Amino acid sequence: MSVRRCLFGCAVIMTMTAGAKPPLSIQASPAVSFSPANLVIRTRIEPDPDNRAMEIVANSEDFYRSSTIALEGDRAPKVTSVEYRSLPPGQYEVTVALIGTGGQLKARAATHVNVIGSGSAQ
Numbered sequence: 001m002s003v004r005r006c007l008f009g010c011a012v013i014m015t016m017t018a019g020a021k022p023p024l025s026i027q028a029s030p031a032v033s034f035s036p037a038n039l040v041i042r043t044r045i046e047p048d049p050d051n052r053a054m055e056i057v058a059n060s061e062d063f064y065r066s067s068t069i070a071l072e073g074d075r076a077p078k079v080t081s082v083e084y085r086s087l088p089p090g091q092y093e094v095t096v097a098l099i100g101t102g103g104q105l106k107a108r109a110a111t112h113v114n115v116i117g118s119g120s121a122q
Contacts (some may be wrong), residue, residue, distance in 0.1 A: 021046055024107040028058075028094045036086040037115040043082075043096045047074035050106065053099040056082050058113070060090030089117035 027042045041056055051073055057066040065084050092113040100106040 022107070022109075023048070024096060024098045024109045026094065026096045026109040026111050028092075028111050028113050031112075032114045032116065034118045035089045035115050036118075037113075039084045039087055039092075039094070039113060039115075041082045041084070041094055041096075043080050043109075044078055045071070045076065045080075045098060047076065047078065048100075048106075049073040050100040051076055051098060052101055052103075054080065055097045055099065057095045057097075058084050058087065058092050059095070060088075060092045060115075062090055063088055063092075087115050089115050 023046045025044045029040050029042070030037070033039075039058060041058070043054060043056065045051060045054065051071045053071055054069045055066060056069070057064070059065075065087075067082050069080060069082075092115065093110055094113055095108060095110040097105055098107040
């Protein structure tokens with residue numbers, strides 16, 4: 001009988017874990033493009049009263065751009081889009097950090113983008 005309870009408990013926990021949404025996700029488009037590239041970054045956050053800010057960064061060896069967006073806790077929009085224009089060639093790490101009350105880091109997500117030189121610049 002206790003084995004059945006254990007198996008049932010494990011199944012319930014696995015279902016709960018599989019259904020849980022991450023507090024933060026990021027998508028950058030296009031993943032590969034030619035320079036100068038226009039990059040659209042879309043973030044999704046789960047509502048939480050402690051959400052205070054979101055910092056989005058596109059960083060390569062020769063280029064850095066960031067945006068900080070204030071959030072109004074659980075009233076903040078779930079989806080936010082930011083566009084960075086005219087990115088030069090490079091391998092970019094694109095990150096988003098969710099900041100809570102007191103300035104602590106609540107969550108971080110990252111993706112990578114490749115901007116290829118067009119060959120016309122010399």
